Amino acid sequence: MARVAVVTGGTRGIGHAISVALKDAGYKVAANYAGNDEAAAKFKAETGIPVYKWNVASFAECKEGLATVAAELGAIDVVVNNAGITRDATLHKMSAEQWGAVIDTDLTSAFNMCRSVIEGMRERAYGRIVNIASINGQKGQMGQANYSAAKAGLIGFTRALAQEGASKGITVNVIAPGYINTEMVAAVPQPVLDKIIATIPVGRLGKAEEIARAVVFLAAEDAGFITGSTLTINGGQYIAA
Ligand code: NDP
Numbered sequence: 001m002a003r004v005a006v007v008t009g010g011t012r013g014i015g016h017a018i019s020v021a022l023k024d025a026g027y028k029v030a031a032n033y034a035g036n037d038e039a040a041a042k043f044k045a046e047t048g049i050p051v052y053k054w055n056v057a058s059f060a061e062c063k064e065g066l067a068t069v070a071a072e073l074g075a076i077d078v079v080v081n082n083a084g085i086t087r088d089a090t091l092h093k094m095s096a097e098q099w100g101a102v103i104d105t106d107l108t109s110a111f112n113m114c115r116s117v118i119e120g121m122r123e124r125a126y127g128r129i130v131n132i133a134s135i136n137g138q139k140g141q142m143g144q145a146n147y148s149a150a151k152a153g154l155i156g157f158t159r160a161l162a163q164e165g166a167s168k169g170i171t172v173n174v175i176a177p178g179y180i181n182t183e184m185v186a187a188v189p190q191p192v193l194d195k196i197i198a199t200i201p202v203g204r205l206g207k208a209e210e211i212a213r214a215v216v217f218l219a220a221e222d223a224g225f226i227t228g229s230t231l232t233i234n235g236g237q238y239i240a241a
Contacts, residue, residue, distance in 0.1 A: 001074075002026055002027060003027050003078060004029075004030070004069070004070075004074045004078070005022045005028070005029050005076075005079075006029075006030045006076055006079050006080065006113075006117075007022065007031050007032065007080040008032045008056050008080065008083035008113060009082045009084065010029070010030070010033065010049075010051075011032075011036070011039055012033070012036065012039050012182075012183065013183055014177065014182055014208045014211050015031070015082040015083065016208065017207075017208035017209045017211065017212035018082060018208075018211065018212045019031040019043075019047065020049070021209070021212035022216060022219065023047065023048075023049055025216045025219075025220075027219075028074065029049050029050075030052050030069040030072075031049050031052070032051075032052050032056065032065065033051060034054075034055055034083065035053070035055075050073070056081075056109035056112060057104035057108060058112065059111075059112045059116075062109070062115075066116045066117055067116075075124060076117050077124075077127060077128060078127075078128040078129075079114065079117055079127075079129050080129075080131075080132070081113055081114070081129070081130070082132040083105065083106075083109060084150075085101065085105045086147050086184065087102050087147075088143045089143060090143050090145075094145065099145075101146075107149075107151075107154055110131055111157070118161075118165070118170070121169075121170050122168045125168055126170070127165060127169065127171070128170070128220075129161065129165075129170065129171070130173055130174070130175065130218050130219060131154050131155075131157070131173070131175070132154075132174070132175055132177065132211070133151040133154045133155050133174045133175065133176045133177075133230070134151040134177060135176055135177065135178045135238050136148045137150070137151025137176060138152070138155070138230075138232070154174060155176070155230055158173060158174040158230070159228050162227040162228030165227070169224070171218070171223065171227040173218045174230050174231070175211060175214055175215065175218070175230075175233060176233070176234070176240075177206060177211050177233050178200065178237045178238070179196055179197075179205050179234070179235075180207065180208055180210075181206065181207060182208060200235040200237045201236035202236055204235065205235075206233060206234070206235060210233060211233060214231055214233055218231070
């Protein structure tokens with residue numbers, strides 16, 4: 001029977017590519033999104049993948065949304081915590097709202113999602129959790145103290161949960177993408193983008209599909225010995241230990 005995978009922020013950008021790659025690999029996929037109904041409807045029409053609207057920053061909404069997915073598609077085997085936002089500002093100009101929105105959406109969301117599925121995964125002795133962090137959580141980025149903190153937190157969260165899940169057949173890994181050609185990066189002004197590309201040894205932005213193929217790899221049944229890993233996919237821009 002096909003395994004069930006939930007991808008947060010699964011209708012656009014990197015998440016779109018992850019949802020499609022998991023479907024192509026044989027999973028029953030649920031693509032979550034926040035509020036862009038138009039993009040979600042287009043995604044659903046093009047891919048045939050069902051979409052589920054809830055805010056990953058809300059524990060109650062995650063719990064309810066995941067219960068709906070489980071009722072409609074079956075018990076959840078794979079969670080990809082991909083949804084994320086940026087609210088950039090240097091710290092001396094950053095508001096508490098900018099800080100809170102990013103921490104809640106990019107970090108607390110992983111707690112909200114994993115807490116809601118972990119007991120079921122433990123009972124069934126199987127689970128695959130893949131978190132999407134960022135190069136900027138590894139190296140820090142000026143103007144992104146909130147985002148860097150959230151993404152670094154996601155790496156620590158991954159390492160802790162990997163230890164807790166290991167004896168129960170649950171693997172937990174994190175991917176740290178570099179700059180990927182999505183709307184999030186399109187928002188960066190071109191002169192800034194040109195400077196960024198000049199620091200990427202591969203000489204270009206990454207593609208969403210290049211992240212998606214790694215998610216499929218980590219989500220696979222035969223990836224059971226890979227847990228607690230941080231997979232860096234950044235064209236050589238930052239080579240972490
Ligand atoms: P996009 O902005 O293209 O897409 C974001 C997706 O997340 C959308 O589907 C959006 O839903 C959803 N989303 C946002 N907030 C919420 C929320 N509160 N609840 C549920 N869903 C939400 O992002 P990217 O594809 O560029 O980024 C995906 C992930 O990869 C993020 O975690 C990002 O931090 C990370 N990343 C991206 C990099 C890049 O270069 N693009 C580099 C490194 C990491 P909706 O359509 O409804 O708004």
